[in-house]
Amino acid sequence: MPPLEVWQKVLVKKKFLEEDVHAEVGCIACHGGQPDTDDKDAAHEGMVKKVGANPAETCGDCHVDYAEAAQTNIHRLQTGYIDQLHKRGGDFTDPQFVTAYTNHCTSCHADCSDCHVSRPTALGGGLLSGHKFKKTASIWLTCGGCHSARIADDYKGNHEGVPGDIHWEKEGMLCSECHTDDAAYHNGSHGTRYDDDTAPTCTQCHEDVQPGDGVEQHDQKHLDNLACQTCHAAGEYKSCYGCHTGIDDKGLKFFTTEPSQMTFKIGHNPIKSEKHPWEWVLLRHAPTNKDLFAYYGENLLPDFDNLPTWKFTTPHNVRRITPQNETCNSCHGQSDLFLTEEDVLSDEREANGLVIVSPEDIPGPVEEGGQ
Amino acid sequence: MKRHLLLALALTTVLLLAVLFIRPPAWATPGQSAKRFQPHAIAPSAAHAPASSARPITLQADAPSSENCIACHTDKKKLKKLAKEPEEVKSEAASGEG
Numbered sequence: 001m002p003p004l005e006v007w008q009k010v011l012v013k014k015k016f017l018e019e020d021v022h023a024e025v026g027c028i029a030c031h032g033g034q035p036d037t038d039d040k041d042a043a044h045e046g047m048v049k050k051v052g053a054n055p056a057e058t059c060g061d062c063h064v065d066y067a068e069a070a071q072t073n074i075h076r077l078q079t080g081y082i083d084q085l086h087k088r089g090g091d092f093t094d095p096q097f098v099t100a101y102t103n104h105c106t107s108c109h110a111d112c113s114d115c116h117v118s119r120p121t122a123l124g125g126g127l128l129s130g131h132k133f134k135k136t137a138s139i140w141l142t143c144g145g146c147h148s149a150r151i152a153d154d155y156k157g158n159h160e161g162v163p164g165d166i167h168w169e170k171e172g173m174l175c176s177e178c179h180t181d182d183a184a185y186h187n188g189s190h191g192t193r194y195d196d197d198t199a200p201t202c203t204q205c206h207e208d209v210q211p212g213d214g215v216e217q218h219d220q221k222h223l224d225n226l227a228c229q230t231c232h233a234a235g236e237y238k239s240c241y242g243c244h245t246g247i248d249d250k251g252l253k254f255f256t257t258e259p260s261q262m263t264f265k266i267g268h269n270p271i272k273s274e275k276h277p278w279e280w281v282l283l284r285h286a287p288t289n290k291d292l293f294a295y296y297g298e299n300l301l302p303d304f305d306n307l308p309t310w311k312f313t314t315p316h317n318v319r320r321i322t323p324q325n326e327t328c329n330s331c332h333g334q335s336d337l338f339l340t341e342e343d344v345l346s347d348e349r350e351a352n353g354l355v356i357v358s359p360e361d362i363p364g365p366v367e368e369g370g371q
Numbered sequence: 372m373k374r375h376l377l378l379a380l381a382l383t384t385v386l387l388l389a390v391l392f393i394r395p396p397a398w399a400t401p402g403q404s405a406k407r408f409q410p411h412a413i414a415p416s417a418a419h420a421p422a423s424s425a426r427p428i429t430l431q432a433d434a435p436s437s438e439n440c441i442a443c444h445t446d447k448k449k450l451k452k453l454a455k456e457p458e459e460v461k462s463e464a465a466s467g468e469g
Contacts, residue, residue, distance in 0.1 A: 005454070007451045010450060011447060017441065028434070028436075031440075038442065043443075149468065252462035253462065254462035259468075
């Protein structure tokens, strides 16, 4: 996203002042500060820059239900991070672990204003449209600002050789058309986004997908055993590796990651549930590793192997016809499409035992037109 | 004569009501004494409903003026002059995507 100059970040448009109901309360009522001076430093004394950080006391004065939902919201509380780190043995009562988490993970926190008023703080902030409140967050500057390489770039078709998502190309659908008001970005949920009951499913719209719907591979066996994206993701998507964290000799926090790779891997489903019942799903490597927090202490993730590093994923590059569904044998017998042991780093094989596909499990070639 | 008196009385009443109940928005009111941040300065009641979930609000008469804030934050030239680049806080040790 194009960067903003410092002055642009705080320029308030007159249109906001004249037309937006939020302007009627004045600046001080929400931001505090000193009204009786035009000296920059004096005026900003006691000012609250990020009003949306405390929705119960600010936005919640009017938007009561959203402020209540924010108390358990995944974007604010990062319940996904907490859930995954906890399952890997992270101890949120251990000061070393908490310091590591606070230094390196919490910058991805987003509150009300990070979506509806400004660009996310994690990306440098700055008013979106002269302080105008956007009822629907900006798809590329806010949603896509944070969820960029692994969602927005897929969706727009920015990865070389992989087409964009048909929902964008053909229908111009915004994030909020599937991830509706009820979903995790407003309501609370425990665990990751996939644990959220209100998260979208393909069949919410494509309710006519069923055996006998006229699509050759939509037989009971395929529909029961394969997540939609396994057949309908249009190509490779980004996997990330080797995140390490630390503090440099100037006291600045930093992290390093290894080069990302474009991957397409089918594996066993690590989160089988009523909502995700399939055996075969797409997997993406997350940047986590055993030494993620090694700077802060030894063995801070003692149960690292409890979760795979190749994780259930739902790439946003969906199309009807894809390289792996053109014919039966575009998938059957194509061992490169499947996550096998040799695709997994040796020290991560135990963690990925559930999802790795053994050679004998890879569906063999079939006679075209058969099952 | 009586009709003229009644008309004058009606006009006076309308003017009086206008003075009492019509006032400019809070951000345009003249400066008042310095006041610390009061997150609950906006009392919920009945006026605007900006979104389906929104509880209506009423502005309080003593809301502090935002004249100075607005004068500066709508003035490009002034902002360009006053805005300071924050100190570079990115570690040289950082590398890779993320």
